[in-house]
Amino acid sequence: MKDDxxxxxxxxxxxxxxxxxxxxxxxxxxxxxxxxxxxxxxKPEINEIWDIVxxxxxxxxxxxxxxxxxxxKRLNFQLQDYDVMFYVIPDTxxxxxxxxxxxxxxxxxxxxxxxxxxxxxxxxxxxxxKLFATT
Amino acid sequence: xxxxxxxxxxxxxxxxxxxxxxxxxxxxxxxNLNRPPNFFVLFSTIxxxxxxxxxxxxxxxxxxLPHNTPLIGGTVSGFSNNYGVYAxxxxxxxxxxxxxxxxxxxxxxxxxxxxxxxxxxxxxIKEGLKDSKYENKFLLNLISASELPDMPPFNRKKIIKSSxxxxxxxRFFSFSQYVLQKGAGRDDEVMRELAKLLPDYYMLGxxxxxxxxxxxxxxxxxxxxxxxxxxxxxxxxxxxxDVCTTHNMKKTDINFNITRNxxxxxxxHEIDGKxxxxxxxxxxxxxxxxxxxxxxxxxxxxxxxxxxxxxxxKNLGPRIIGAIYGESLVTVISAKSSYGSILTIDGKxxxxxxxxxxxxxxxxxxxxxxxxxxxxxARLETLEEYIYQERERLLDYFSEKxxxxxxVGGESTYSPEKGLKFVNMSFNTxxxxxxxx
Numbered sequence: 070m071k072d073d074x075x076x077x078x079x080x081x082x083x084x085x086x087x088x089x090x091x092x093x094x095x096x097x098x099x100x101x102x103x104x105x106x107x108x109x110x111x112k113p114e115i116n117e118i119w120d121i122v123x124x125x126x127x128x129x130x131x132x133x134x135x136x137x138x139x140x141x142k143r144l145n146f147q148l149q150d151y152d153v154m155f156y157v158i159p160d161t162x163x164x165x166x167x168x169x170x171x172x173x174x175x176x177x178x179x180x181x182x183x184x185x186x187x188x189x190x191x192x193x194x195x196x197x198x199k200l201f202a203t204t
Numbered sequence: 205x206x207x208x209x210x211x212x213x214x215x216x217x218x219x220x221x222x223x224x225x226x227x228x229x230x231x232x233x234x235x236n237l238n239r240p241p242n243f244f245v246l247f248s249t250i251x252x253x254x255x256x257x258x259x260x261x262x263x264x265x266x267x268x269l270p271h272n273t274p275l276i277g278g279t280v281s282g283f284s285n286n287y288g289v290y291a292x293x294x295x296x297x298x299x300x301x302x303x304x305x306x307x308x309x310x311x312x313x314x315x316x317x318x319x320x321x322x323x324x325x326x327x328x329i330k331e332g333l334k335d336s337k338y339e340n341k342f343l344l345n346l347i348s349a350s351e352l353p354d355m356p357p358f359n360r361k362k363i364i365k366s367s368x369x370x371x372x373x374x375r376f377f378s379f380s381q382y383v384l385q386k387g388a389g390r391d392d393e394v395m396r397e398l399a400k401l402l403p404d405y406y407m408l409g410x411x412x413x414x415x416x417x418x419x420x421x422x423x424x425x426x427x428x429x430x431x432x433x434x435x436x437x438x439x440x441x442x443x444x445x446d447v448c449t450t451h452n453m454k455k456t457d458i459n460f461n462i463t464r465n466x467x468x469x470x471x472x473h474e475i476d477g478k479x480x481x482x483x484x485x486x487x488x489x490x491x492x493x494x495x496x497x498x499x500x501x502x503x504x505x506x507x508x509x510x511x512x513x514x515x516x517x518k519n520l521g522p523r524i525i526g527a528i529y530g531e532s533l534v535t536v537i538s539a540k541s542s543y544g545s546i547l548t549i550d551g552k553x554x555x556x557x558x559x560x561x562x563x564x565x566x567x568x569x570x571x572x573x574x575x576x577x578x579x580x581x582a583r584l585e586t587l588e589e590y591i592y593q594e595r596e597r598l599l600d601y602f603s604e605k606x607x608x609x610x611x612v613g614g615e616s617t618y619s620p621e622k623g624l625k626f627v628n629m630s631f632n633t634x635x636x637x638x639x640x641x
Contacts, residue, residue, distance in 0.1 A: 178291070
């Protein structure tokens with residue numbers, strides 16, 4: 070995980086006080102990418118609701134896998150005192166997911182989520198180019 | 205190499221450590237310049253407060269920047285430039301040009317005595333530029349915006365319903381304003397005084413912010429970090445410039461009269477003789493519990509109050525409701541006229557305000573050389589990731605030329621021809637171009 074550039078993008082997002090947890094997720098949590106130290110840097114308050122967040126998140130990721138190909142770009146839902154924001158990575162069934170405090174400034178976090186999404190797309194394109202060059 | 209050519213360049217850092225970010229933002233700005241800059245304008249988000257502090261940010265800046273370079277700046281909620289849109293980091297504009305004189309000024313205690321602060325600042329600018337022979341005059345003003353005391357129930361909540369705490373809150377506000385300098389920014393009063401004292405300048409202004417918790421904000425003056433202050437950059441140059449404010453708000457047919465407000469005109473208690481918050485929601489046909497702390501931005505920000513600052517009721521400017529305390533609507537601009545109207549806008553309208561603004565520069569004889577733009581933080585927060593469409597419009601207009609949009613609270617322009625425009629939810633440009641040869 071430590072050398073994964075996408076994990077480093079997630080590390081950066083987690084430095085925001087209001088982002089409690091983040092990952093690049095996929096239905097069933099298969100091949101999900103976590104920050105460099107796994108879930109260790111998730112803010113402790115997320116532990117109390119992690120099970121319910123994880124289950125809810127997974128059902129939303131199923132929606133994303135079904136509708137990302139027809140242009141679904143973003144999903145948000147509010148769960149108890151938290152917002153869960155999904156930014157779909159185009160042409161994949163994956164989404165950048167962040168759990169933020171409900172009273173956080175979502176407008177400002179949305180800008181940095183979009184920057185992270187763009188960075189993840191750029192990293193993936195570079196990886197694909199490298200793969201293509203070696204085959 | 206043409207040594208008399210204007211050179212302008214944008215710096216950017218996304219590093220978290222304050223000192224490293226300070227160094228990087230200068231290095232990235234001055235690498236494109238052949239001469240040391242005449243001035244350096246620095247904008248930073250609030251995050252460096254917890255990652256080394258703003259003094260370290262400025263120490264990092266002056267590790268690289270020549271120590272005699274005039275610098276002003278401040279904290280903003282975000283910024284957009286030739287590289288992207290960001291709600292975290294630091295950006296800067298560095299300009300080098302032989303045919304330009306520069307002076308910087310500051311005035312302290314803007315929340316306690318805004319006129320005195322403006323006078324102190326204007327005196328420094330006048331003194332610094334008294335021998336300049338260039339006729340085009342520009343003033344960038346960064347003023348500490350409203351701040352709330354960092355205590356419950358203020359932090360984060362935009363709506364506070366308990367009537368007991370409201371009375372205490374409003375009483376505490378006037379104590380806090382003058383003693384602690386935590387309260388209304390009074391940046392509109394600073395701007396009015398600056399326009400009075402320096403009437404032949406073209407001005408761009410913005411209120412420095414944090415990440416919209418409105419708990420604290422900072423201004424930068426050379427290597428000093430200030431609070432509750434105005435910092436200004438005065439320029440006299442051969443380059444031509446103009447300023448423009450647009451907001452594209454549409455007036456609805458919901459009109460009212462403010463019948464009771466606070467002494468300074470910023471807190472509205474009654475509309476048409478009725479409690480303001482309930483009456484406003486009734487007129488909008490909104491149920492009483494429609495606006496919540498969670499949905500405050502995407503609801504109320506699209507329906508600002510329209511007010512007249514010059515007595516012309518046909519020309520209403522937007523004034524955002526920043527919080528609702530009990531039945532009182534808290535705004536940051538002091539209105540002179542009691543007549544008001546609800547204005548409204550949608551995302552497309554917010555973007556059209558940019559087109560409307562840039563159109564006013566199309567008849568200029570030369571393309572833009574660089575630009576500084578003060579945009580309301582509410583535009584950033586309501587457009588969210590669609591804010592990239594704002595930047596795309598600017599990229600089209602400026603092409604390769606440098607620009608910074610900095611997101612502030614309470615933004616303004618002043619020109620001798622158009623007067624002072626101080627509103628919310630607006631887009632304010634200061635654009636420079638080469639004079640005709």
